[in-house]
Amino acid sequence: MVIRQKDIRRAVVYAALFIMSSSATGWLASCSSNNCPLENFVSCNFYFYDSEGTPISYMGEITVKTLLPGMKTVYTYRKLGEQTVVKEWRDESLVELGYTETVSETRRDTVLVNRASSRGNIEIGLGYFQKCDTLIFSYSEISSSDTIKIMHESYPHVDLPECGAYRFHTLTGVTSTEAGIDHVEIANPTVNYEGYENIRIYFNGVAE
Amino acid sequence: MRISEYISMVWRNRRIALAVAFLCCGGMRVLAQTANPGEPQKPTKYVAVEVEKPKLLLFQGFTLSADVFGPLVYAFSDYGNIEAALRLNLKNTYFPVAEVGYGLCDKTDLNTYIKYKTSAPYLRIGCDVNFLKDKFQDNRLFVGLRYGVSSFNYDISGPDMKDPIYGGAEPFGFDGISTTSQWIEIVLGVQVKVWRNFHMGWSVRFKSEMSTKESLYAKPYYIPGYGTTTGGTVWGGTYNLIFDLNWGKKKGKVTATPVNVEVREAISSENTTEKTVEQDAEGESEGL
Numbered sequence: 001m002v003i004r005q006k007d008i009r010r011a012v013v014y015a016a017l018f019i020m021s022s023s024a025t026g027w028l029a030s031c032s033s034n035n036c037p038l039e040n041f042v043s044c045n046f047y048f049y050d051s052e053g054t055p056i057s058y059m060g061e062i063t064v065k066t067l068l069p070g071m072k073t074v075y076t077y078r079k080l081g082e083q084t085v086v087k088e089w090r091d092e093s094l095v096e097l098g099y100t101e102t103v104s105e106t107r108r109d110t111v112l113v114n115r116a117s118s119r120g121n122i123e124i125g126l127g128y129f130q131k132c133d134t135l136i137f138s139y140s141e142i143s144s145s146d147t148i149k150i151m152h153e154s155y156p157h158v159d160l161p162e163c164g165a166y167r168f169h170t171l172t173g174v175t176s177t178e179a180g181i182d183h184v185e186i187a188n189p190t191v192n193y194e195g196y197e198n199i200r201i202y203f204n205g206v207a208e
Numbered sequence: 209m210r211i212s213e214y215i216s217m218v219w220r221n222r223r224i225a226l227a228v229a230f231l232c233c234g235g236m237r238v239l240a241q242t243a244n245p246g247e248p249q250k251p252t253k254y255v256a257v258e259v260e261k262p263k264l265l266l267f268q269g270f271t272l273s274a275d276v277f278g279p280l281v282y283a284f285s286d287y288g289n290i291e292a293a294l295r296l297n298l299k300n301t302y303f304p305v306a307e308v309g310y311g312l313c314d315k316t317d318l319n320t321y322i323k324y325k326t327s328a329p330y331l332r333i334g335c336d337v338n339f340l341k342d343k344f345q346d347n348r349l350f351v352g353l354r355y356g357v358s359s360f361n362y363d364i365s366g367p368d369m370k371d372p373i374y375g376g377a378e379p380f381g382f383d384g385i386s387t388t389s390q391w392i393e394i395v396l397g398v399q400v401k402v403w404r405n406f407h408m409g410w411s412v413r414f415k416s417e418m419s420t421k422e423s424l425y426a427k428p429y430y431i432p433g434y435g436t437t438t439g440g441t442v443w444g445g446t447y448n449l450i451f452d453l454n455w456g457k458k459k460g461k462v463t464a465t466p467v468n469v470e471v472r473e474a475i476s477s478e479n480t481t482e483k484t485v486e487q488d489a490e491g492e493s494e495g496l
Contacts, residue, residue, distance in 0.1 A: 035438045068373075068374055069374060069375070069376075112373070127374040129371060129374070129378055156380050158426040159427050160437075161316070162317045165320070
């Protein structure tokens, strides 16, 4: 094969044009696409087991609340023969109806999971700037609730500037009360958007 | 002519003299084999042909080149590089090369307002192989391999991070995160002579990251010399201005030396046959 100098010169020019045009196309394409993770919600994943370690789906309803920092003012209204009413603001109409008003300070809380049923796992976000999260698990079958405390270290993480900043966590410890829970353990201490199984909750009883 | 001068002339042309001597012996043998009694002998002519097979010397000088594509990219984007390369020319075929550059990136994403900044030198070493059959021409078509390394610091910062559940905010920013990256590149390119020692050429490079020491807080978005890290592999390119340096190179572009002398026997008849002296010599030795 004979390659002439003229052909190579032409190849150099065409290649330069190709590189420039493909680069321009790449820049244009980059305006409409990115390489960010599809699952971009950082959550601590709790998986449910029976007391012997068999994975289960919890058939009842579970509600999870967490305690927020700071206190809040609660107004409690009581009247003989009527249901007690709790409000976060003052309701003078109830006072006019003969209710007795009691003002108190309580811990702030918020609902993270509301009445989840038939679930084998739940996902809960952890606090960014605190080292211990307190979660309150309430069950539809039993009146008492469980408190799970999760100790963790948190740090910011950026994969690509276009994907934004996330807060990852490393679990350092977990404890629980024993109303409906047999025990808890850490399965994987890394909490990120990879969806690892982080904490195992072993409920009382054995799956049939 | 003196006898001593005659001897020295014969000594200078000893190959030809030797060839003619062999040819005489071999020719007589051929005549003895082909001539039939009673038939007139065909005229025979012996022609000595000196064939020159040119040979390239190993060292063909150095080549210095500068990349203009990197600065062009920086003019139209958030990152780019300046780069120079020094390559050794061995037989116009093998080109061990060292590429030194300085990469820089200053990017702020318009959606997330996260800012990434770095600037650092990098080094690539490797070798190109010229695949053109004619090694004497000044054009080159080459394929090569590179190993690249860069040790650099980068800064990353962004808006305050707000906790969506528990509230509160904290500024986000890290300066001087230190890391080292290594990668390999497969290079395909051409270069052509433009004027005297000045060449131009381009290369396309397929890059694959080998290792990067990752920080807990942020991955490097841009690695000097490698490019952006949005994928596991990266395509890159250079457009080079190339100067041949003749440091230590012997004068003349290429050095050709005669390596063989071939003597052919040409019989001026209808059924012309050709035999080399070496073949005849072998025939003689077999006969012995």
